[in-house]
Amino acid sequence: MRVLVLGGTTEARRLAGLIAGTVEVITSLAGRTTDPLRPAGEVRIGGFGGVAGLSGYLRDERIDAVVDATHPFAATISGNAAAACAASGVPLLIVNRPGWTAGPGDEWHRVASLPEAAGMLPSLGRRVFLTTGRQGLAHFAGLDGCWFLARSVEPPSGDVPRHLEVLLDRGPFTVAGERELITRHRVDVLVTKDSGGADAKLVAARELGVPVLMVSRPPLPDAITVSTADAAASWLRTIRR
Structure with a gap:
């Protein structure tokens, strides 16, 4: 099974560490930092060229599932991933870490x-x-x-x-x-x-x-969503059956 993780976050690195060795994991990084923290597995750096480019990548690399574990404000790549997966018939999961909630004493x-x-x-x-x-x-x-x-x-x-x-x-x-x-x-x-x-x-x-x-965060695309890397790893196990 070949899994593309759209990464750059703590959750993406944890997920790659959890699934490396059981599936073939490729983590894609945007390349905005010169010395990124590298996850386990294969690492790809750079953009895809929009929805068409990502669709072509999914096809050419025979990707079986995509996990969007990008930053909550990476709205462009999240939207492109949803569109490319829908067009290609590739399952998509979004890892959306919980946001913050104001408490007593906060202004x-x-x-x-x-x-x-x-x-x-x-x-x-x-x-x-x-x-x-x-x-x-x-x-x-x-x-x-x-x-x-x-x-x-x-x-x-x-x-x-x-x-x-x-x-x-x-x-x-x-x-x-x-x-x-x-x-x-x-x-x-x-x-x-x-x-x-x-x-x-x-x-x-x-x-x-x-x-x-x-x-506040931009809205998420319409896709299955979990809040942790562990939940994403569990989802991947279900679609491997």
Whole structure:
């Protein structure tokens, strides 16, 4: 059985580790980082060329199943995968990690997009901890009245805010570390995406009384969906029978 995992996440790496040796697993990475964490099994780096290109790949490589374990905000590849699998008759599963839910003591402001976040931001604070990824920095480039601490794995390119400090780092992060970072930089608002997973920065923001501007997820394609890599491995076992 040949399984294509659309990866780049913790869940994708765990799934590859769970199924490598029992099936032939190929993990596809977008190639946006120069030194990605590599999963078990074969690794493919780069795009497919849209729905037609992915459909051709599924056919040429004789793929028996696709698991979309990409980032919750990777809407383009998720949509392409759904369309290509439907056209090719290849089973598709989406691994969608649970999102975050505000609790007591949280001050969250939900928005639908990064442009909407940029529009609301000046009303919430001026010293911004921005954890939305380097590709979204251009949306905040015109906010000269704000100072930004942007954390990403790779240096940003293109338009960036005028007052910007870049922190190159890769998690996991601790609550104590996030609390120290927010305090040291006098951050008064956190901007992030509802990515789910570890939430040390959200706990630190709650403890320090820092408001959070939360970008909601795009809708998922219509497909079977699970929330963990272990559940995805179980699904693959059912279609092997």
